[in-house]
Amino acid sequence: MKEFEMRFKADNKNKIKEDIESLDFKKRASFQMSDLIFESREWVPGQGLKPGYFIVRLRLTTHEKPKLELKQMIDADTWEEISLFADHPRNLVKMLSIILRPVRVISKNREEYENGSLIISFDDVKHLGKFIEIEGPRNEVNKIIKKLRFDTSEKQPVYGSTLFYLEREGKIKFKLKDMDNELKRFNL
Secondary structure, three states, rough: OEEEEEEEOOOOOHHHHHHHHHOOOOEEEEEEEEEEEEEEOOOOOOOOOOOEEEEEEEEEOEEEEEEEEEEEEEOEEEEEEEEOOOOHHHHHHHHHHHHHHHEEEEEEHHHHHHHHEEEEEEEOOOOOOOEEEEEEOHHHHHHHHHHHHOOOHHEEOOHHHHHHHHHHHOOOOHHHHHHHHHHHHHHO
């Protein structure tokens, strides 16, 4: 499935919530989510994301079965995503750690709103702060961005990219044990 998404800082969440509710978005769910991220061992970190770049992630979500997902970049804001349920997440982490390079955990609290084919998520991302992510068909996402008065020149990069730079600057440190801790946190 292709997904087009853009992220912005959400410093004024309450005002944005009022605006999206006035556009007939309805709250869908609130939950915790952690993505255990693996990259190709051939990928050179820091060279910049470009079409063809991919990650494999194990997505852990409260009240849902874990999912194994391949997410491949098509362009700066569009990704091809393939997803399937993962019955044995601990064994998957072991296998993926041999085949791929475990690189980070993206942990967040998410609140989702929906209107037709559009999903708006408020994310509070560990180490990064509060964001709004708008996902759906490109033309509809762009219309909502305008209605919410976001400036596309202020769109934010994918969370993993921002976390990579924080790690490179020595501000955070990823350890393989972090993945194990997340599995425990989700009782897996």
